[in-house]
Amino acid sequence: MNGAERLAIGLAAVGRPAYINLGRTAELPAERTVDDMRQTTWDVLDAAYAAQIRWVDTARSYGRAEEFLGEWLAERGHTDITVSSKWGYAYVGEWRMDAPVHEIKEHSLERFEVQYGETRRFLGKHLALHQVHSLTTDSPLFGDRALQAALAGLAAEGVRVGFSTSGPRQGDTVLKAFELEVDGQQVFTAVQSTWNLLEPSAAGALRQAHDDAGALVLVKEALANGKLAVQPPEEIKRVADLHEVGADAVALAAALRQAWADRVLLGAVSPAQLRSNLAALSLGEDELNELATPPERYWAQRSALPWT
Numbered sequence: 001m002n003g004a005e006r007l008a009i010g011l012a013a014v015g016r017p018a019y020i021n022l023g024r025t026a027e028l029p030a031e032r033t034v035d036d037m038r039q040t041t042w043d044v045l046d047a048a049y050a051a052q053i054r055w056v057d058t059a060r061s062y063g064r065a066e067e068f069l070g071e072w073l074a075e076r077g078h079t080d081i082t083v084s085s086k087w088g089y090a091y092v093g094e095w096r097m098d099a100p101v102h103e104i105k106e107h108s109l110e111r112f113e114v115q116y117g118e119t120r121r122f123l124g125k126h127l128a129l130h131q132v133h134s135l136t137t138d139s140p141l142f143g144d145r146a147l148q149a150a151l152a153g154l155a156a157e158g159v160r161v162g163f164s165t166s167g168p169r170q171g172d173t174v175l176k177a178f179e180l181e182v183d184g185q186q187v188f189t190a191v192q193s194t195w196n197l198l199e200p201s202a203a204g205a206l207r208q209a210h211d212d213a214g215a216l217v218l219v220k221e222a223l224a225n226g227k228l229a230v231q232p233p234e235e236i237k238r239v240a241d242l243h244e245v246g247a248d249a250v251a252l253a254a255a256l257r258q259a260w261a262d263r264v265l266l267g268a269v270s271p272a273q274l275r276s277n278l279a280a281l282s283l284g285e286d287e288l289n290e291l292a293t294p295p296e297r298y299w300a301q302r303s304a305l306p307w308t
Contacts, residue, residue: 014269134165
């Protein structure tokens with residue numbers, strides 16, 4: 001797969017009024033009411049569907065994203081959409097731009113059971129992949145056999161089980177998670193990790209998961225939360241200018257060139273941003289100079305981004 005079938009649309013930046021993506025503010029409605037953001041979500045989903053994108057990724061903590069997506073699926077009647085979601089974070093921002101805390105993380109059996117029920121209520125049979133949100137090596141999940149068994153049990157319902165990762169030790173988390181087994185069966189069969197030209201450190205672990213464990217690999221934050229589109233390094237700007245595309249397209253093309261990346265998530269918040277992203281599909285094999293930053297510095301900078 002080399003075209004739009006390798007892309008997915010993520011709803012992190014449209015399902016709630018505030019998020020940490022750069023380059024988002026000017027593309028969103030001024031008021032960001034629930035109705036405004038619902039329409040924004042539907043506009044992006046319609047544009048993605050028209051572009052032959054058939055995978056949508058969401059999460060319980062993305063505000064009302066699951067609700068918006070479920071309504072869109074019911075209204076449009078699409079039956080060829082693959083949906084992935086996540087549990088573990090709870091949205092507590094109360095639809096406020098100035099909320100002191102927007103989401104709270106908890107990897108417990110109780111949180112899983114409550115949020116899985118909520119996700120099923122909004123997405124029903126459309127849910128194909130359910131993921132632990134932002135798994136890290138110190139997550140209590142690794143010592144919770146009851147939670148592991150509950151996750152493994154999703155296979156009986158036809159739901160694939162995966163996890164997403166964040167932080168400077170993503171690679172360690174990936175390798176550790178794929179060692180988990182319940183009754184001799186691997187718990188996880190999919191992983192969603194950050195990979196971009198500034199933070200490619202998980203590549204080796206993701207390649208191993210893909211090639212050795214047969215895992216489905218999804219790449220998130222290929223634009224580094226918008227930084228590679230809004231504040232791109234000069235080398236990316238040079239390649240973008242050469243091909244007359246946006247810096248976002250160059251960064252996404254780099255992610256698509258990773259053979260182990262089965263899907264690359266787009267975080268567009270408008271049809272215009274999506275069209276700019278899609279230019280990545282027309283780019284060739286231009287090589288970029290080494291742009292990576294130390295993982296600790298990258299994740300420290302990411303954690304300091306404001307919710308806007």
